[in-house]
Amino acid sequence: MAEAARHQGGILLEGLVKRFGPVAAIDGVSLAVQPGEFLALLGPSGSGKTSILMTIAGFEFPDAGRVVIGGEEVTWTPPNRRNLGMVFQRYTLFPHMTVLENIAFPLKMRGVARAAREEQARAALRTVRLESYGDRRPAQLSGGQQQRVAIARAIVYRPRVLLMDEPLSALDKNLREEMQIEIKQLQREIGITVVFVTHDQTEALTMADRVAVLDHGRLQQLGAPRALYEAPETPFVARFIGETNFFQGRAGGAASDGALFPVQLDNGAQIHALAVGAIAAGARLTLALRPERLRLAPAGAPGLAAEVREAIYVGNATTLLLRGADGATLRARIPAGAGFSEPAPGEHVTLQWEAGDARAFAAAA
Numbered sequence: 001m002a003e004a005a006r007h008q009g010g011i012l013l014e015g016l017v018k019r020f021g022p023v024a025a026i027d028g029v030s031l032a033v034q035p036g037e038f039l040a041l042l043g044p045s046g047s048g049k050t051s052i053l054m055t056i057a058g059f060e061f062p063d064a065g066r067v068v069i070g071g072e073e074v075t076w077t078p079p080n081r082r083n084l085g086m087v088f089q090r091y092t093l094f095p096h097m098t099v100l101e102n103i104a105f106p107l108k109m110r111g112v113a114r115a116a117r118e119e120q121a122r123a124a125l126r127t128v129r130l131e132s133y134g135d136r137r138p139a140q141l142s143g144g145q146q147q148r149v150a151i152a153r154a155i156v157y158r159p160r161v162l163l164m165d166e167p168l169s170a171l172d173k174n175l176r177e178e179m180q181i182e183i184k185q186l187q188r189e190i191g192i193t194v195v196f197v198t199h200d201q202t203e204a205l206t207m208a209d210r211v212a213v214l215d216h217g218r219l220q221q222l223g224a225p226r227a228l229y230e231a232p233e234t235p236f237v238a239r240f241i242g243e244t245n246f247f248q249g250r251a252g253g254a255a256s257d258g259a260l261f262p263v264q265l266d267n268g269a270q271i272h273a274l275a276v277g278a279i280a281a282g283a284r285l286t287l288a289l290r291p292e293r294l295r296l297a298p299a300g301a302p303g304l305a306a307e308v309r310e311a312i313y314v315g316n317a318t319t320l321l322l323r324g325a326d327g328a329t330l331r332a333r334i335p336a337g338a339g340f341s342e343p344a345p346g347e348h349v350t351l352q353w354e355a356g357d358a359r360a361f362a363a364a365a
């Protein structure tokens, strides 16, 4: 029975639109979350993350599109009939109740008998490793402990899906990193589907099986952390996940998706790059190149001429800030032990890279 319930945790969003006056908070989002998957919704503030979560939860209703959970359409179903757990940024525990009473509260609302309530609440408290804290009041707990209680309360009635909206953003950095791992382990242990909202790319990459990157209410890319970092499909994703050098240029020929083709950079250099999507001959391009993909060669070698401005030693690597011939600032990261002698500021060098590491996007018309 519990096992079957777990397999009902898939979520399907189809053509979701949500407007607030002139603003499309959700602008045509379709995506599928697999049962038992940990999906992060990642994007800058105002990109529509909370609106999507609220629509899944049933606290908002879409202007267009459908929400399907566990194979059943719930677009117009009220929140209390969707059997979902929710945890928000602020701990919304009841201050006058003990920890155990807080956790048992959703069971009480569901009419579960007192003895069963207490047993299930204690089990949930064990799951978040706070078994000896049941008799305390929320105010007697640290921020991290309070957030764990909030999680215990959200999972105590065994929902098929757990929705979390920036649940760690009020915690300090060390605790936040600890909780990221803990929540991930808990999710695996109980096999629940999680949709987790965050604006923090490291948090999303650390926790999620797949990440949905949002901008202005639109889904930019949905993929595993590795795919997002190594194969961004839009300049926005290349900029938002990790660090990227950008160049502008023009296609020296037509190219199909994934092909290497010649590019004339606006700074004068002739290079080859990897086409992301089909590219027409002569099209304006934005090129993205990761700092760690750049290699240093002596001045005058074939590649991109640059002048070193700063060499910053950070232990496992050296970050170089450089100025290109056109005055643009570039960033290169040379790993420690690459047999590299740190260049001095003012030194002229050449930047080289593998053609396939420069990703070319056709500029929006």
Ligand SMILES: Nc1ncnc2c1ncn2[C@@H]1O[C@H](COP(=O)(O)OP(=O)(O)O)[C@@H](O)[C@H]1O
Pocket (backbone or CB within 6 Å): 020, 023, 024, 025, 043, 044, 045, 046, 047, 048, 049, 050, 051, 052
């Ligand atoms: N209840 C609301 N009334 C008016 N505008 C809203 C409301 N909720 C969200 N918005 C707007 O919709 C957009 C997306 O908001 P939101 O989903 O909260 O983004 P995020 O969670 O990514 O920060 C923003 O422009 C926001 O101002």
Ligand SMILES: [Mg+2]
Pocket (backbone or CB within 6 Å): 049, 050, 051
């Ligand atoms: Mg939000």
